[in-house]
Amino acid sequence: MPHRPKSTLFAAVLIIAALALVVPQSINQYYLFILYDIGINIILAVSLNLINGYTGQFSLGHAGFMAVGGYTSAYITTVLGPKLLLLLGGAGTASSSLLFLGSLLAGGFTAALAGLLVGLPSLRLRGDYLAIVTLGFGEIIRVVIQSMDAVGGQRGFSVAQTYTNLFWTFSMAALTIYTIVALVRSSYGRGFIAVHDDEIAAEAMGINTTQYKVTAFVTGAFFAGLAGGLYAHSKGFLTPGGFDFMKSIEIVVMVILGGMGNTLGVILAAILLTILPEALRSFEKYRMILYSLMLVILMITRPQGLFAWNWKWRRRASPATSNKKGSP
Amino acid sequence: MLEIKNLVVSYGSIVALHDVSLNVVAGEIVTLIGGNGAGKTSALKAISGLVAPSPGSIRFQGEDITRLKAHQIVKRGLCHVPEGRMIFANLTVAENLDMGAYLRTDAVEKRATLQYVFSLFPRLKERAQQIAGTLSGGEQQMLAIGRALMSKPKFLMLDEPSLGIAPLLVKTIFEKIVEINREQGITILLVEQNANLALEISMRGYVLETGRILLHDHSPALRRNPEVRKAYLGGG
Numbered sequence: 411m412p413h414r415p416k417s418t419l420f421a422a423v424l425i426i427a428a429l430a431l432v433v434p435q436s437i438n439q440y441y442l443f444i445l446y447d448i449g450i451n452i453i454l455a456v457s458l459n460l461i462n463g464y465t466g467q468f469s470l471g472h473a474g475f476m477a478v479g480g481y482t483s484a485y486i487t488t489v490l491g492p493k494l495l496l497l498l499g500g501a502g503t504a505s506s507s508l509l510f511l512g513s514l515l516a517g518g519f520t521a522a523l524a525g526l527l528v529g530l531p532s533l534r535l536r537g538d539y540l541a542i543v544t545l546g547f548g549e550i551i552r553v554v555i556q557s558m559d560a561v562g563g564q565r566g567f568s569v570a571q572t573y574t575n576l577f578w579t580f581s582m583a584a585l586t587i588y589t590i591v592a593l594v595r596s597s598y599g600r601g602f603i604a605v606h607d608d609e610i611a612a613e614a615m616g617i618n619t620t621q622y623k624v625t626a627f628v629t630g631a632f633f634a635g636l637a638g639g640l641y642a643h644s645k646g647f648l649t650p651g652g653f654d655f656m657k658s659i660e661i662v663v664m665v666i667l668g669g670m671g672n673t674l675g676v677i678l679a680a681i682l683l684t685i686l687p688e689a690l691r692s693f694e695k696y697r698m699i700l701y702s703l704m705l706v707i708l709m710i711t712r713p714q715g716l717f718a719w720n721w722k723w724r725r726r727a728s729p730a731t732s733n734k735k736g737s738p
Numbered sequence: 739m740l741e742i743k744n745l746v747v748s749y750g751s752i753v754a755l756h757d758v759s760l761n762v763v764a765g766e767i768v769t770l771i772g773g774n775g776a777g778k779t780s781a782l783k784a785i786s787g788l789v790a791p792s793p794g795s796i797r798f799q800g801e802d803i804t805r806l807k808a809h810q811i812v813k814r815g816l817c818h819v820p821e822g823r824m825i826f827a828n829l830t831v832a833e834n835l836d837m838g839a840y841l842r843t844d845a846v847e848k849r850a851t852l853q854y855v856f857s858l859f860p861r862l863k864e865r866a867q868q869i870a871g872t873l874s875g876g877e878q879q880m881l882a883i884g885r886a887l888m889s890k891p892k893f894l895m896l897d898e899p900s901l902g903i904a905p906l907l908v909k910t911i912f913e914k915i916v917e918i919n920r921e922q923g924i925t926i927l928l929v930e931q932n933a934n935l936a937l938e939i940s941m942r943g944y945v946l947e948t949g950r951i952l953l954h955d956h957s958p959a960l961r962r963n964p965e966v967r968k969a970y971l972g973g974g
Contacts, residue, residue, distance in 0.1 A: 597836065604826045604837050611824030611882075614786055616812030616841040616889060671828070 424584075442576070446644040448684045449579035450637045453586045455664035455680040456673055457633035460590050462662065463671035464599075465626040466606030468541040471528060472634050473657035474548030477650070478524045479517030479635020481561050484642040486513035488570040489560075510573040514582070514639040521635025522628045524551070529627035533620050536609075548655055556650040566649040574644035582640060586633045591673055593629070602626060606671070667708060669715020679716055739764040739893060739925055740785070740816075745794030747780045754780040756949045758794075762893075767919050767926045769936040769957070771970055772946035778929040779821055781946070782895050785927075786818035787811045798893070813841050815892035819882050821929075822901065827871030831862055834870050834881055838888030848888070854922075855884040858914055876907030883911070887918065894918070895927045900935065908932070912939055933970035937961045945970070 437445075454472060461469045486494070487509060494512075498505035532543045561567045593599045604612040605622045613619050642648050660683070668679030686704065690697045708716055740762040747755040755777045762768045770778050783789045785796055787808035796804045803811055826834050835855060839848050856863040859880040865873060870881060879899055886894055896915065900908040916939050919926050930936035937943055937957040945953040945966060953960065960966050 600829060600833055600837060601840070603828050607826035607828050608820075608824040610788060610820050611826065612837075613788060613808040614812070614818040614820050614824075615837055615885065616809040616817075617837070618807075618809045 443644065444684065444688055445576060446574055446579050446640070448681050449576075449583045450640050450644070451661070451664065451680040451684050452583045452677050453633055453637040453640070454661045455668065455676045456583075456586050456590055457630045457637070458661050459665050459668070459671065459673060459676045460594070460602070461626045461630040462665050463669075463676070464594050464602040464606060465623060467623060467626065468537055469544040469627070469630070470541050470655060470658045470662065471544035471548035471551075472630070472661045473653040473655065474544075474551040475521040475524055475631040475634035476638035476641065476657070477548075477551050477555060477653035478631075478638065479514075479521040480638030480642040480648055480653070481517075481555055481567065482520040482635070483513035483517035483639030484567060484569045484648055485561060486516055487573065487643065488568070491570060506571070506573065510571075510578065510643065514578075514636055517639035517642075518632045518635040521638065522632035524635075525628040525631025526624065528631075529624040533623050545655055545658070548653075548658055552650045552653055555653075561648075564650065566647055569642050569646045569648065572643050572646045574640050579640055579644070582636055586636070587673065587677065590629070590633075594673075603671070663705065667705070667716050672715055675715050682716075739799060740927070741797045742781075742785070743795045743797075745781070745784060745791050745796065747777070747784045747789055747791050747794075749789075754949055755784070755791075758946075758949070758951055760944050760951065760954070762925060762927055764892075764925050765919075765923060766942065767916070767928060767940040769928045769930055769933075769940035769943045770946055771930060771933040771936055771943055771966075772952075773931075773970075775948070776946040777949040778946055779897055780949075782818060782897050782927070782929055785811075786816065786895060788818070788820075809841070812889055812891075815890070816895070817886045817889045817891035817893070818895045819886045819897060819899070821897035825870045825873075825878050825881050825885070827869070829870055830867050831870050831873070831881060832866040834885050835862070835888050838885035839890075841889065847890075851888055851890055855887050858887075858917065859884055876903045876911070879903055879907075879911055880914075883914070883918075887922075887924075891924060893925045893927070895929070897929045898931060899928070900930060900932045908935070915939060933966070934961075934972075937971075 454476065458469065458472045461467050491509060494509055495505055498508055528544060528547045532540055532547075535543055555561060556564050594602060601612070601617050601622050604615070604617055605619050609619055612622075664679045664683050665676055667683065668674075668676030687697065687701055690700050693700055742758060742760050745755055745758045746753065758777070758781060760768075760770075770781060772778050780789065784791045784794075787803070787806055787810070791804060794804065795802060798811070798814060798816055801814070803814065803816070806814075826837060829837065835852060839851065842848050861877055862880055862884055865877065870878065873881060883896070883899065899911055899915070903911070912935055915926060915928070918924050928936055928940060937960055940957045943955065943957045943960045944951050945960070953963065953966065955963070961971065
């Protein structure tokens with residue numbers, strides 16, 4: 411159920427960008443890594459929200475796009491990095507920042523290309539069928555990477571430099587939020603919501619629904635690739651197993667919990683779901699049980715999304731208009 | 739204006755339309771009546787490019803549109819109001835109307851059309867900022883028609899505009915359909931289960947049964963036809 415709060419979202423962008431500057435660099439490593447994860451998860455969830463929330467498609471392959479972006483950017487900085495740095499004028503802060511930014515963008519674009527490849531053939535499918543195809547695609551990517559010796563295959567890939575810092579993480583998160591909110595709020599972007607609400611009516615109005623779905627997939631995949639690059643350079647080590655379909659599910663849960671098509675809610679859900687498993691660490695072996703139980707309770711009590719404050723006026727549309735949803 | 743020859747539509751092995759031919763002249767209101775599953779909706783969907791017809795040809799203003807995509811057909815001035823008031827439930831009324839003008843780039847004329855739609859359905863103006871999903875059934879139908887008018891169509895296809903709407907509002911909506919036809923000169927192809935009402939406002943009618951055209955005549959003649967009376971008008 412998409413909705414589009416105006417100023418609040420741009421305020422969120424500012425706060426997140428400010429966070430990058432305010433938090434001291436000398437913070438405890440453990441908290442620092444949680445902050446990185448928060449930023450990365452915000453990017454993943456907000457970008458998936460464009461596909462699953464606003465456009466009403468159901469993608470279970472987001473981890474696959476993330477893997478493409480992560481491996482691409484890690485390969486660039488690690489294998490090609492030394493040569494590229496020379497080209498950029500030695501190993502200074504400026505040139506390494508440039509290298510990192512370039513690798514992130516390259517990761518994003520490669521993932522976007524992958525998004526185009528899945529998007530095009532799967533557009534005839536909706537709902538559950540699309541979910542299965544994207545799931546299969548995510549797994550294919552993982553298996554392909556597993557068998558690629560150039561990136562370590564099953565053994566994993568060691569990233570030479572952990573370039574990820576608060577500045578990059580949160581400025582990329584802010585960029586993601588800003589781009590997607592601006593896109594959906596534009597008059598072009600209303601088409602995404604139109605496709606979500608009623609594909610046939612949208613088509614009858616002259617909206618090229620195929621183009622919107624591909625755009626959603628490609629844009630979503632681009633940001634997932636970006637997140638993958640940040641992830642690779644924060645962990646310093648990549649394994650194909652880290653991008654299995656559980657990772658995709660994790661992102662889907664953030665989107666559903668935040669409220670489909672509610673960017674602010676999705677951001678908060680991404681933050682909450684990153685912190686929650688960490689906060690539950692003191693419960694040791696019961697940790698994941700508690701985590702799952704909390705998800706169940708949250709879904710039962712707040713099916714409209716945890717953070718949908720104004721759900722009253724977004725009450726369910728009449729059955730005639732809310733059928734055939736590609737979303738659960 | 740619209741000529742359909744030997745149209746066949748099938749979903750897999752199920753044939754919904756067999757060899758249907760019909761034509762609509764500019765300025766007319768033509769109705770397509772028939773029971774459930776007669777193929778009325780399939781015919782409209784084939785015309786507007788929402789389903790692909792296997793044999794058959796559809797010509798609109800002399801141009802073959804059989805193989806065109808839905809959005810290309812809308813661009814040529816043929817607009818379809820789908821069955822079941824398929825409005826965009828999460829957009830406001832004003833945004834829904836704006837989506838109707840999706841393919842138009844003439845901002846000034848667009849505003850004029852919007853004023854016309856608001857004068858036709860003042861209720862939509864009152865509720866312009868309301869989320870469309872919260873409108874009543876009748877209001878949603880008004881919005882669906884208004885949204886179609888926003889594309890400035892030459893030819894409008896309406897699929898069951900009376901479906902699930904309060905009887906009083908059905909009357910209003912049908913009056914508006916006549917008004918759109920007379921004042922804007924928009925040709926209308928109307929699919930309707932309420933045959934009585936449809937034959938009342940239309941000039942000609944086609945009776946569709948199990949995917950075939952059974953009868954075709956001027957509406958007053960169809961209303962007098964004993965078979966039609968028996969099957970669709972509830973009379974003897």
